[in-house]
Amino acid sequence: MWFSLWSMNSRPSSSLPWQTKPVTISELLQRSAELTASDSAVLDTELLLSHALNVSPTYLKTWPDRQPDSDCVTTFAALFQRRLRGEPIAYILGYQGFWSLDLKVSQHTLIPRPETELLVETALELQLPQQSSVLDLGTGTGAIALALASERSDWKVTALDFQAQAVALAEENRAAHQLHNVQILHSDWFAAIPAIKFDLILSNPPYIENNDPHLSEGDVRFEPASALVSGAEGLNDLIHVIGHSAAFLQPSGWLLVEHGCDQGSRVRALFAEAGFSAVETRCDYNQMDRITLGQLRPC
Numbered sequence: 696m697w698f699s700l701w702s703m704n705s706r707p708s709s710s711l712p713w714q715t716k717p718v719t720i721s722e723l724l725q726r727s728a729e730l731t732a733s734d735s736a737v738l739d740t741e742l743l744l745s746h747a748l749n750v751s752p753t754y755l756k757t758w759p760d761r762q763p764d765s766d767c768v769t770t771f772a773a774l775f776q777r778r779l780r781g782e783p784i785a786y787i788l789g790y791q792g793f794w795s796l797d798l799k800v801s802q803h804t805l806i807p808r809p810e811t812e813l814l815v816e817t818a819l820e821l822q823l824p825q826q827s828s829v830l831d832l833g834t835g836t837g838a839i840a841l842a843l844a845s846e847r848s849d850w851k852v853t854a855l856d857f858q859a860q861a862v863a864l865a866e867e868n869r870a871a872h873q874l875h876n877v878q879i880l881h882s883d884w885f886a887a888i889p890a891i892k893f894d895l896i897l898s899n900p901p902y903i904e905n906n907d908p909h910l911s912e913g914d915v916r917f918e919p920a921s922a923l924v925s926g927a928e929g930l931n932d933l934i935h936v937i938g939h940s941a942a943f944l945q946p947s948g949w950l951l952v953e954h955g956c957d958q959g960s961r962v963r964a965l966f967a968e969a970g971f972s973a974v975e976t977r978c979d980y981n982q983m984d985r986i987t988l989g990q991l992r993p994c
């Protein structure tokens with residue numbers, strides 16, 4: 696879900712005595728007890744320690760009595776303090792897994808969420824031409840575009856974002872995974888799109904209400920508002936994307952969008968108004984309305 700259970704109640708410890716004397720891996724892992732506000736405290740601690748020691752999580756379990764050198768312990772202490780302050784693990788480690796890819800992340804855009812994989816999964820199930828052209832609006836790290844491009848080397852994928860730093864990040868991720876069938880553009884939604892028609896448009900746009908109280912809690916506090924909020928009802932960007940997509944789709948082209956769990960009926964109505972048929976909302980793994988898709992009605 697959008698909001699993790701990491702709460703504002705988490706307080707960093709003022710001193711970390713275990714930084715100054717030799718400690719074992721097992722003792723360092725026990726620090727997970729301090730991450731009282733995290734719903735994944737043990738895993739968080741394992742990830743941070745294996746990152747600081749540059750070893751696999753399996754190594755930590757295999758050698759619990761080893762004493763890491765003091766530099767590694769100091770590095771771990773610094774990472775652990777950031778997590779104590781509530782910073783998301785992905786920002787601390789600098790990457791996040793999405794689909795089959797490890798993606799670099801930064802504070803300029805959203806950390807890809809597991810539920811967004813439903814957009815990718817659904818897109819891959821559609822009956823589309825073999826050499827489809829695909830557009831990902833608001834690509835962030837490039838998650839959706841790169842996942843699709845990695846599965847369908849014959850698809851030509853265009854991805855865009857209006858944040859220059861997100862465009863640079865998505866390009867870095869594209870290059871790291873050597874996905875040559877993706878081009879990444881700097882654009883305010885459709886403004887800089889070339890005059891071609893796509894077989895499929897996808898978007899996970901900002902869809903949180905401006906005043907949603909969750910914005911000041913948990914991991915989401917560290918993510919940019921430009922990737923999250925979209926007007927009083929959270930619908931401004933969905934209205935824009937759904938309202939303008941038809942002009943950029945082939946006859947019978949598909950549109951897939953992610954949205955909030957309470958936005959399904961509004962989004963389906965927007966699809967119908969914009970000329971889409973076969974409109975359907977699908978649930979994520981938590982059985983919450985999460986994506987809506989529709990096919991453009993041929994004229």
Ligand SMILES: C[S@@+](CC[C@H](N)C(=O)[O-])C[C@H]1O[C@@H](n2cnc3c(N)ncnc32)[C@H](O)[C@@H]1O
Nearest residue numbers: 805807833834835856857883884899900901922
């Ligand atoms: C919810 S995030 C999704 C990021 C990525 N697609 C994902 O699923 O992880 C929304 C993205 O839309 C971008 N965005 C917001 N407004 C935009 C606009 N007017 N034009 C283009 N991109 C926009 C944000 O910068 C952000 O990267």
